[in-house]
Amino acid sequence: MGLWAAASPALAQQLASQQSPAPTSDPPSPSAKNGREKKDGDVGIVGKSKLEKETGTVNDRIFEVIPNYGTVENASALPPLTGGQKFRLATAGVFDWGAYPFNGTLSAIAQARNDPKEWGQSWDAYGKRFGANFADNGIGTYMTTALFPTLLHEDPRYYQQGKGGFRRRAYHAVNRLFVTRTDSGHDRFNYSESIGNAVAAAISNIYHVPGDRTASRNATTFAFLIVYDGLSNGLKEFWPDIRRKVFHKNTP
Numbered sequence: 001m002g003l004w005a006a007a008s009p010a011l012a013q014q015l016a017s018q019q020s021p022a023p024t025s026d027p028p029s030p031s032a033k034n035g036r037e038k039k040d041g042d043v044g045i046v047g048k049s050k051l052e053k054e055t056g057t058v059n060d061r062i063f064e065v066i067p068n069y070g071t072v073e074n075a076s077a078l079p080p081l082t083g084g085q086k087f088r089l090a091t092a093g094v095f096d097w098g099a100y101p102f103n104g105t106l107s108a109i110a111q112a113r114n115d116p117k118e119w120g121q122s123w124d125a126y127g128k129r130f131g132a133n134f135a136d137n138g139i140g141t142y143m144t145t146a147l148f149p150t151l152l153h154e155d156p157r158y159y160q161q162g163k164g165g166f167r168r169r170a171y172h173a174v175n176r177l178f179v180t181r182t183d184s185g186h187d188r189f190n191y192s193e194s195i196g197n198a199v200a201a202a203i204s205n206i207y208h209v210p211g212d213r214t215a216s217r218n219a220t221t222f223a224f225l226i227v228y229d230g231l232s233n234g235l236k237e238f239w240p241d242i243r244r245k246v247f248h249k250n251t252p
Contacts, residue, residue: 051092055085057157059092060252062239067096070145071236072159080183081157083150089157090146094138106133118209132207139203140225143196154192155181158236173233177226197225 051069052058056078059069069092072078081089093099107130111121119125145156159181161172180190201221205213243249 051085051088055081055089055157057089058252060239060243061098062235065098066102066235067093067098068236068239069093069096070157072157073240074160074162076159077185078157080185081149081155083146086149086156087142087146090142093145094141099134099137103130103133103137116209116212118211132204135207136200136204136221136225137228140197140200140228143200144192144229148192148196148199152191153183154188154190155183156192157181158233160237160240162237162240169237170234173237174230176233177230193226193229197222197229200225 048058055070056072056075057070058073059067060071060073062068070089107126110129110133111126114121119128148154149156158176161169163169176190177193178190179187180192182188201218204221205218208217243252
């Protein structure tokens with residue numbers, strides 16, 4: 001009886017230790033559950049594509065549809081792009097799903113105007129117009145974003161100014177058509193924009209009807225590509241403001 005009494009505290013302690021649950025590790029974080037554990041330096045880039053992370057850009061779709069590759073927000077300088085990254089930015093923009101309705105709309109306008117008349121008004125004619133518009137914009141993008149920026153060591157990204165009055169920012173958007181940043185970080189005349197669009201206009205003679213293979217039509221195509229890039233710069237500059245004030249979204 002005395003031996004059992006003396007042994008009871010020790011025995012009770014041993015039984016209690018055997019019945020207590022083993023310590024468990026901390027529950028996994030929500031990011032770990034999703035297989036996207038946040039690491040040092042990842043702040044603010046969760047959800048961005050690999051291309052955006054590599055190039056420091058953000059595809060903040062304009063009106064939630066129009067592709068917006070190559071835009072830099074909240075940065076004044078970034079490491080230079082490789083030639084491969086420039087071609088990948090161009091490819092992403094040309095073949096983005098949002099480019100198809102855009103080219104489709106331009107083709108519908110040309111169909112309504114019966115331009116060019118040689119193609120007529122059939123569905124086959126609409127397909128030719130769609131192909132011509134897609135080629136015009138696609139080749140222009142590759143020339144100004146990939147090929148000539150690689151050959152001439154120019155940075156094709158658009159750096160948003162983001163601050164200041166409307167006139168100052170609008171001037172910045174238009175000015176980027178004529179002044180660009182080199183891979184070494186210096187400003188100079190934007191040769192890629194001018195030469196690239198001129199070459200794209202010349203190449204378009206291959207697939208346009210013979211009646212359109214004129215200097216006048218080439219000049220019109222060149223001017224259209226320049227104006228389009230200028231409007232694109234303006235949308236890239238002011239879209240964050242429109243997104244916040246009209247759509248009440250603070251982030252892309």
